[in-house]
Amino acid sequence: MRIRNKHRKSSAFHCNAGSRWSYLAIWSLTGFILIVYFYAHIHQNDKQDILVHLNHLVDTREMEKVEREEFHFSPPKDRRSPRAVKRKGPRKPSTIIREFLDASSQVHSFFFPSKKTAISLIKEGNDSMHFYPGRLWLDTDGNPIQAHGGGLLYDDNTETYYWYGENKDGRTYHAHQKSAARVDIIGVNCYSSKDLWTWTNEGIVLPGEETNVSHDLHKFNVLERPKVIYNGKTDKYVMWMHIDDVNYTKASVGVAVSDSARGPFTYLYSMRPHSCDSRDMTIFKDDNGEAYIIYSSNDNSELHVGPLTDDYLNVAGFMRRILVGRHREAPTLFKHQGIYYMITSGCSGWAPNKALAHAAESIMGPWETMGSPCVGGNRVLRSTTFFAQGTFVLPLRGLPGTFIFMADRWNPSELKDSRYVWLPLTIGGLADEPLDYNFGFPHWPKVSIYWHRRWRLPEGWRNEER
Numbered sequence: 001m002r003i004r005n006k007h008r009k010s011s012a013f014h015c016n017a018g019s020r021w022s023y024l025a026i027w028s029l030t031g032f033i034l035i036v037y038f039y040a041h042i043h044q045n046d047k048q049d050i051l052v053h054l055n056h057l058v059d060t061r062e063m064e065k066v067e068r069e070e071f072h073f074s075p076p077k078d079r080r081s082p083r084a085v086k087r088k089g090p091r092k093p094s095t096i097i098r099e100f101l102d103a104s105s106q107v108h109s110f111f112f113p114s115k116k117t118a119i120s121l122i123k124e125g126n127d128s129m130h131f132y133p134g135r136l137w138l139d140t141d142g143n144p145i146q147a148h149g150g151g152l153l154y155d156d157n158t159e160t161y162y163w164y165g166e167n168k169d170g171r172t173y174h175a176h177q178k179s180a181a182r183v184d185i186i187g188v189n190c191y192s193s194k195d196l197w198t199w200t201n202e203g204i205v206l207p208g209e210e211t212n213v214s215h216d217l218h219k220f221n222v223l224e225r226p227k228v229i230y231n232g233k234t235d236k237y238v239m240w241m242h243i244d245d246v247n248y249t250k251a252s253v254g255v256a257v258s259d260s261a262r263g264p265f266t267y268l269y270s271m272r273p274h275s276c277d278s279r280d281m282t283i284f285k286d287d288n289g290e291a292y293i294i295y296s297s298n299d300n301s302e303l304h305v306g307p308l309t310d311d312y313l314n315v316a317g318f319m320r321r322i323l324v325g326r327h328r329e330a331p332t333l334f335k336h337q338g339i340y341y342m343i344t345s346g347c348s349g350w351a352p353n354k355a356l357a358h359a360a361e362s363i364m365g366p367w368e369t370m371g372s373p374c375v376g377g378n379r380v381l382r383s384t385t386f387f388a389q390g391t392f393v394l395p396l397r398g399l400p401g402t403f404i405f406m407a408d409r410w411n412p413s414e415l416k417d418s419r420y421v422w423l424p425l426t427i428g429g430l431a432d433e434p435l436d437y438n439f440g441f442p443h444w445p446k447v448s449i450y451w452h453r454r455w456r457l458p459e460g461w462r463n464e465e466r
């Protein structure tokens with residue numbers, strides 16, 4: 001008894017201490033299991049990414065090569081008279097961006113090479129099917145493609161790609177002394193292609209308005225960044241675009257509709273989405289057929305995202321403010337393995353600046369900023385998005401996780417001579433530095449845009465979804 005009691009006592013004592021220890025042990029074990037689980041889960045995702053990556057390696061190796069670029073420019077000549085130099089002192093060192101924008105500079109002609117180097121069907125040979133970011137790109141008639149601030153649509157009905165963009169083939173001028181360079185509205189051009197390299201001009205599918213000054217599309221207004229999506233329910237092609245007045249104070253979106261991808265489009269109306277100012281914008285059609293608009297608002301200080309109505313002709317009632325206070329524009333949206341990605345630019349008019357990649361689990365946010373997606377080239381190329389500004393990201397149907405990043409290299413001294421910078425974009429490359437609050441694990445797969453002077457799509461890129 002005594003022994004038992006003693007034993008009981010001592011066992012009771014032990015039991016108390018033991019229970020503390022066993023609680024501790026249980027919690028430690030649970031913690032350990034949780035850590036192992038999360039680690040395995042993250043690793044599993046990594047593994048999946050690696051598998052997807054390996055799967056792609058065969059096809060996309062060339063596109064994912066990190067290509068370094070070096071350029072050396074002699075400093076610009078000071079063309080001022082010795083008296084002016086004496087009076088005003090030596091000129092401030094010019095930044096490369098200022099040089100890039102100066103039509104008379106060596107830097108400018110480097111980034112806007114002459115027609116002699118144009119990408120042309122007629123020349124073909126070794127250059128056939130190769131993209132040369134920044135070179136003039138000619139259509140099947142031998143004319144420079146005019147589809148700026150554009151976007152692509154793959155039309156299942158005709159198994160054809162359509163490229164819609166601003167026709168800027170007019171005179172560049174300044175409406176006021178201090179206003180940005182502009183070209184009058186000519187209209188939205190459309191080009192068609194089966195291979196993304198050979199483009200046939202389908203003409204102006206939404207023309208500007210010559211005489212009616214109260215029309216949104218009157219030539220003295222602004223029409224930018226047209227994008228088209230197809231609505232399966234109504235069997236209509238719907239175009240959304242940024243509509244503005246000459247001073248960018250109307251800050252609205254316009255909507256147009258067509259029965260065919262090749263137009264013509266009928267202009268319906270403009271509006272301020274959710275009663276907010278809206279400048280750079282894009283639309284995005286999700287896998288389930290729901291479509292969304294994303295636009296820079298509140299004087300470009302934030303972006304807004306909200307669903308469109310079922311017919312894609314209007315905004316549904318609600319929106320979310322995202323990247324508040326970040327001052328981003330030129331949004332381009334894409335999706336991979338259930339995650340939404342966005343590339344944006346800073347706000348510096350026609351001058352290039354550094355792109356940022358963002359990711360979210362829901363298109364309505366919250367959106368996290370990951371950093372610059374630009375890889376290769378050199379520091380200057382990366383910090384200027386290769387001297388360009390994004391306009392669209394095209395998923396390559398046969399290569400999940402691989403996209404084409406489409407950007408405009410604006411030429412504000414001659415806007416019609418702005419160039420196209422198309423580069424491969426992949427998801428799942430080497431991860432960015434982990435964010436502090438991710439406890440050491442990078443939360444999002446890395447978005448990479450690879451610099452290439454010359455590149456092509458790999459064999460088999462057109463294969464159906466694997």
Ligand code: DGJ
Binds near residue numbers: 149280329330349389
């Ligand atoms: C930057 C925008 O992204 C372009 O679409 C255009 O609006 C220019 N600003 C005008 O300065």
